[in-house]
Amino acid sequence: MTITPVDPSDNPLRDPQDRRLPRIAGPCGVVIFGVTGDLSRKKLMPAIYDLANRGLLPPGFSLVGFARRDWADQDFAEVVHEAVRQYSRTPFREEVWQQLAEGFRFVPGDFSDDVAFDQLRDTIELLDRERGTAGNHAFYLSIPPKFFPDVIHQLKGHQLAENHPGSWRRVVIEKPFGHDLESARELNAIVSEVFPPESVFRIDHYLGKETVQNILALRFANQLYEPVWNANYVDHVQITMAEDIGIGGRAGYYDGIGAARDVIQNHLLQLMALVAMEEPTSFDAASLRLEKQKILRSVRLPERMDLHTARGQYAAGWAGGEKVIGFLQEQDIPRTSKTETFAAIKLEIDTRRWAGVPFYLRHGKRLGRRVTEVAVVFKRAPHLPFTRTATEELGQNALVIRVQPDEGVTLRFGSKVPGTAMEIRDVNMDFAYGGAFVESSPEAYERLILDVLLGDPPLFPRHEEVELSWMILDPILDYWAEQGQPEQYPSGAWGPQSGVDMLARDGRVWRRP
Amino acid sequence: MSIELSGTNASKIASALIRARREAGSPTMGMVLTFVVVADESARYDALKAAREVSREHPSRVIGVIRRSHRGQPNLDAEIRIGDGTSGEQVLLRMSGELANYPESVVLPLLLPDSPVVVWWPTKAPDNPATDPLGALAQRRITDSAAVSRGRAAAMLMQATNYQPGNTDLSWTRITGWRALLAAALDQYPSNITGGTVAAERLNPSADLLAAWLCNCLKVPIDRETSKGPGITSVSLMTGGGAIQIARPDGRLAHFSIPNAPERPVALNRRGVAELLAEELRRLDPDDVYADTVTKLCELDKGSAPTARQRAAQKKAAEQAAALVGTPPSEPGPRDKTDPDDYVEEPEVAEQQVAERAPAKKTVKKTAAKKTAAKKTARKKKAATS
Numbered sequence: 001m002t003i004t005p006v007d008p009s010d011n012p013l014r015d016p017q018d019r020r021l022p023r024i025a026g027p028c029g030v031v032i033f034g035v036t037g038d039l040s041r042k043k044l045m046p047a048i049y050d051l052a053n054r055g056l057l058p059p060g061f062s063l064v065g066f067a068r069r070d071w072a073d074q075d076f077a078e079v080v081h082e083a084v085r086q087y088s089r090t091p092f093r094e095e096v097w098q099q100l101a102e103g104f105r106f107v108p109g110d111f112s113d114d115v116a117f118d119q120l121r122d123t124i125e126l127l128d129r130e131r132g133t134a135g136n137h138a139f140y141l142s143i144p145p146k147f148f149p150d151v152i153h154q155l156k157g158h159q160l161a162e163n164h165p166g167s168w169r170r171v172v173i174e175k176p177f178g179h180d181l182e183s184a185r186e187l188n189a190i191v192s193e194v195f196p197p198e199s200v201f202r203i204d205h206y207l208g209k210e211t212v213q214n215i216l217a218l219r220f221a222n223q224l225y226e227p228v229w230n231a232n233y234v235d236h237v238q239i240t241m242a243e244d245i246g247i248g249g250r251a252g253y254y255d256g257i258g259a260a261r262d263v264i265q266n267h268l269l270q271l272m273a274l275v276a277m278e279e280p281t282s283f284d285a286a287s288l289r290l291e292k293q294k295i296l297r298s299v300r301l302p303e304r305m306d307l308h309t310a311r312g313q314y315a316a317g318w319a320g321g322e323k324v325i326g327f328l329q330e331q332d333i334p335r336t337s338k339t340e341t342f343a344a345i346k347l348e349i350d351t352r353r354w355a356g357v358p359f360y361l362r363h364g365k366r367l368g369r370r371v372t373e374v375a376v377v378f379k380r381a382p383h384l385p386f387t388r389t390a391t392e393e394l395g396q397n398a399l400v401i402r403v404q405p406d407e408g409v410t411l412r413f414g415s416k417v418p419g420t421a422m423e424i425r426d427v428n429m430d431f432a433y434g435g436a437f438v439e440s441s442p443e444a445y446e447r448l449i450l451d452v453l454l455g456d457p458p459l460f461p462r463h464e465e466v467e468l469s470w471m472i473l474d475p476i477l478d479y480w481a482e483q484g485q486p487e488q489y490p491s492g493a494w495g496p497q498s499g500v501d502m503l504a505r506d507g508r509v510w511r512r513p
Numbered sequence: 514m515s516i517e518l519s520g521t522n523a524s525k526i527a528s529a530l531i532r533a534r535r536e537a538g539s540p541t542m543g544m545v546l547t548f549v550v551v552a553d554e555s556a557r558y559d560a561l562k563a564a565r566e567v568s569r570e571h572p573s574r575v576i577g578v579i580r581r582s583h584r585g586q587p588n589l590d591a592e593i594r595i596g597d598g599t600s601g602e603q604v605l606l607r608m609s610g611e612l613a614n615y616p617e618s619v620v621l622p623l624l625l626p627d628s629p630v631v632v633w634w635p636t637k638a639p640d641n642p643a644t645d646p647l648g649a650l651a652q653r654r655i656t657d658s659a660a661v662s663r664g665r666a667a668a669m670l671m672q673a674t675n676y677q678p679g680n681t682d683l684s685w686t687r688i689t690g691w692r693a694l695l696a697a698a699l700d701q702y703p704s705n706i707t708g709g710t711v712a713a714e715r716l717n718p719s720a721d722l723l724a725a726w727l728c729n730c731l732k733v734p735i736d737r738e739t740s741k742g743p744g745i746t747s748v749s750l751m752t753g754g755g756a757i758q759i760a761r762p763d764g765r766l767a768h769f770s771i772p773n774a775p776e777r778p779v780a781l782n783r784r785g786v787a788e789l790l791a792e793e794l795r796r797l798d799p800d801d802v803y804a805d806t807v808t809k810l811c812e813l814d815k816g817s818a819p820t821a822r823q824r825a826a827q828k829k830a831a832e833q834a835a836a837l838v839g840t841p842p843s844e845p846g847p848r849d850k851t852d853p854d855d856y857v858e859e860p861e862v863a864e865q866q867v868a869e870r871a872p873a874k875k876t877v878k879k880t881a882a883k884k885t886a887a888k889k890t891a892r893k894k895k896a897a898t899s
Contacts, residue, residue: 059769059779132774
């Protein structure tokens with residue numbers, strides 16, 4: 001009997017109409033470097049289990065851990081088991097575990113250890129034979145960026161990065177993508193020397209969140225918002241990401257990095273691009289990226305950095321009913337550290353749509369509560385046919401996209417207070433997403449890992465976007481570097497006075513999120 | 514919070530809902546659909562529990578409809594529940610007397626404005642859900658042929674014959690995992706399929722649908738084998754290079770094998786009703802692939818000599834279609850004054866009628882008689898337990 005070759009894209013069991021069928025990744029495996037780290041235990045391993053539990057991983061999926069530990073495969077499985085039990089979103093099922101556990105391998109070694117990388121190659125080749133992973137492997141670098149060059153060169157040196165026809169090798173990297181434009185370019189040079197751009201997946205976990213993707217649905221699937229989504233109606237936009245915690249045990253990472261590099265450069269600028277961009281011609285990766293890049297390119301920085309940016313460090317005090325220490329008292333932080341834990345900047349976008357509309361971006365640690373939101377604040381009505389007393393409590397209309405927690409959308413508008421007198425006051429209209437607790441509402445990492453395995457790139461920023469973001473941030477960081485120590489702000493409140501003043505100069509106030 | 518109303522009507526229920534919502538402190542409505550569950554007293558608890566679980570993913574107003582005996586004075590009792598683990602609202606309606614024949618008169622005023630309506634029959638469904646007065650209110654009508662206590666294959670066939678856009682059956686939802694794996698198998702090993710087999714318990718509507726789906730997509734005959742179960746136990750597809758096989762002997766862990774690759778375990782769980790419903794509610798547009806599959810199912814069934822059952826189903830469908838043309842649905846014309854308890858058994862009655870005219874009279878009659886006997890014992894049992 002002869003076997004007629006069949007084009008894999010004409011699978012008769014796949015029908016574009018059949019939208020029930022989930023996309024299951026093809027045969028593949030993931031290699032995690034830095035498998036003992038926090039991110040790997042709390043996010044990656046549970047996300048992989050959750051994907052398997054939802055039936056989205058291919059049969060034979062394999063997970064290889066690489067770290068400097070004297071472990072056997074079983075010890076590694078034990079660690080994963082622990083992590084899954086503790087952090088996975090979906091219930092633990094023995095049969096799912098059994099399916100996964102057969103594909104666990106561990107390679108002990110150092111990033112400079114040639115023998116270990118030889119062993120890694122043997123392990124992967126053995127998996128291809130035993131588990132049918134077909135040469136498809138993603139290398140997840142869950143390690144500090146200073147080790148990237150070592151690992152990438154080792155992967156190249158041991159022929160682990162070579163794409164053979166019919167199979168793929170991909171590399172996944174986490175933020176920070178450098179600490180300024182120059183280092184980002186260096187990092188990119190190292191990675192792109194070994195992996196082609198379409199094989200590099202930069203994880204910005206914010207872009208995997210349902211609510212962030214919903215910004216696109218809200219803007220481009222509705223007739224209601226787009227007509228007012230411009231400088232004629234929008235007064236300004238506030239993008240806030242606040243954390244109620246301090247730096248915790250991350251002093252080593254955080255000192256010298258700070259709030260702007262840690263969050264504004266990636267998450268907040270990406271959010272801004274999604275809110276501000278024009279309608280893409282389609283939702284494929286290239287069109288989306290094109291529109292985002294246009295926005296990042298048209299960003300104009302304030303001329304007076306001293307008036308339109310703000311930074312601060314949290315001071316000791318009481319936050320949320322607990323006594324907390326200040327940033328400078330944190331362990332391993334030098335008393336003279338100039339690293340900011342609060343950063344706020346004003347940006348303008350020089351396009352016809354947004355001319356004259358400022359975008360205020362702020363991020364800080366130890367603020368009032370944990371919240372991420374985008375607030376589009378509209379202009380006041382040009383004429384109010386009411387007495388001044390009637391509208392005294394009327395603010396500006398606002399559309400707030402609540403990214404986390406309590407995902408949803410709020411519309412803020414004026415309404416009459418019940419009673420005989422005409423009295424108008426702001427009210428909220430809320431839409432809450434259901435499903436924050438159910439199996440089908442995936443965690444950002446699940447979505448992103450699946451997209452890496454499927455090779456689906458729309459949610460991953462490319463190096464052009466990363467470089468453009470640094471071009472926006474570098475002048476601000478340079479200016480800050482010349483200044484003294486950041487202003488201290490009380491823990492548990494909404495940031496330093498300079499942040500408040502920065503908006504007051506423009507006649508505006510920060511929303512209390 | 515829970516409120517009980519007896520001898521009530523739809524507008525009193527609607528105002529009680531608004532009051533309850535305000536008193537719960539959250540007067541906004543984030544509900545995305547109305548979910549009508551038509552059950553009897555015995556299936557009520559599990560069905561509403563599943564509906565509540567689903568409403569966490571799809572916040573909805575769940576309306577449980579229980580039709581009691583049509584004898585006596587018409588009466589409507591309602592139980593309203595807000596909070597307590599629901600992310601929407603739940604109303605349980607008990608209708609008796611003549612009202613039991615007109616449940617839509619209560620449900621219609623309680624539908625959420627503009628949002629989609631889904632009706633689910635957790636056990637016995639009407640033969641033609643689309644023309645059922647409650648089913649006609651909905652965009653999505655969910656039946657469950659596997660939950661019918663007797664005559665599952667016939668029930669599936671009946672639903673297939675009477676398919677209308679918007680109908681689906683949980684037997685179809687149950688095989689999404691199998692279908693996804695089979696599609697993944699062909700992604701991994703693209704080849705021409707020359708034939709195949711689906712093995713499952715003797716009476717398993719899901720297996721029939723899976724075979725019909727494969728047959729329809731692959732254009733090759735698919736054999737249906739009987740095994741001890743649970744559910745579907747294996748599917749194999751023949752290729753020039755060997756067999757693609759997925760075997761699941763224990764209902765949990767499957768073994769996946771394709772030519773030139775090692776055999777691998779893969780979890781293929783049998784899902785609970787709440788998970789199945791959640792999948793159903795994710796898409797509310799007509800499921801075209803299901804439509805093609807049920808068409809194929811009917812075709813395959815016709816090919817294998819029409820049975821009395823199928824003729825009964827077809828005849829019934831034709832009659833109903835004729836009746837529908839005759840009387841517009843809005844007109845509250847005289848309806849079957851059958852007791853809702855008997856209403857559950859309608860297909861058997863039809864089967865008996867046709868059977869008397871059918872050539873295979875004897876055997877069919879016998880089964881019908883047996884069924885009546887079984888019915889009696891079932892009733893006795895019910896009486897004993899309650």
